[in-house]
Amino acid sequence: MSELIAWGDESVQTQGGVIPTYYMGACICGLEERDIRRQLLSATKRKVSKLHWRDMTLSEKRRSIPVIEALSLPHIAIAATPLDGTVTSERARRKCLELLLPTLEKEYGISRLVLESRETSQDDRDLMFVRGLRSRRFISRLRVDFAPGFSDARLWIADQALGAIGDAQRGRQDFSSFLETLDMRELDLHHLA
Numbered sequence: 001m002s003e004l005i006a007w008g009d010e011s012v013q014t015q016g017g018v019i020p021t022y023y024m025g026a027c028i029c030g031l032e033e034r035d036i037r038r039q040l041l042s043a044t045k046r047k048v049s050k051l052h053w054r055d056m057t058l059s060e061k062r063r064s065i066p067v068i069e070a071l072s073l074p075h076i077a078i079a080a081t082p083l084d085g086t087v088t089s090e091r092a093r094r095k096c097l098e099l100l101l102p103t104l105e106k107e108y109g110i111s112r113l114v115l116e117s118r119e120t121s122q123d124d125r126d127l128m129f130v131r132g133l134r135s136r137r138f139i140s141r142l143r144v145d146f147a148p149g150f151s152d153a154r155l156w157i158a159d160q161a162l163g164a165i166g167d168a169q170r171g172r173q174d175f176s177s178f179l180e181t182l183d184m185r186e187l188d189l190h191h192l193a
Contacts, residue, residue: 004109008024008155010024011024011163013169016170018170024078024096025165026113026158027074027157028108033152036157040157051159052159053167061167065178069181076104080095080187081186086190098133098138101113102139110142115144130142161178
């Protein structure tokens with residue numbers, strides 16, 4: 001039996017008159033990286049090392065989401081609100097991981113999550129937090145790894161999905177048919193345990 005892998009990213013939405021939100025998402029994808037890269041790069045005519053939602057034009061975004069939607073992959077997204085200064089982004093991230101990792105392992109049977117890497121010290125803190133979740137039995141076998149965004153196009157899928165959520169929340173674009181397929185979970189940051 002092959003390993004089930006999820007590919008994840010984060011997004012912080014604070015602009016556009018919406019409730020400031022920390023998003024973390026993952027897509028379960030066992031497809032070949034080169035196929036995903038080819039398909040997603042078809043959304044742009046520019047030469048780019050990776051697709052990144054905030055760097056894309058509106059027409060590129062409109063082409064990207066149907067490509068992702070056609071892949072018919074499971075997506076999980078966590079929305080942590082409000083990110084209003086009473087909770088740091090890093091605390092919101094940890095609360096998202098605390099919900100996302102057990103969801104991936106227990107509900108989806110995922111054995112590995114690859115997140116887009118940030119700074120080494122941030123990745124190290126995430127790994128320490130994951131070890132803590134394991135010791136508290138939130139997860140048992142799920143492994144978390146990090147990779148640079150340009151290195152694997154499967155990481156781009158979560159970036160695109162979270163970007164689509166943010167744009168839809170701000171009323172910029174209608175991706176409702178895609179967004180209806182997401183397993184969306186919400187966290188109230190004012191009621192943290």
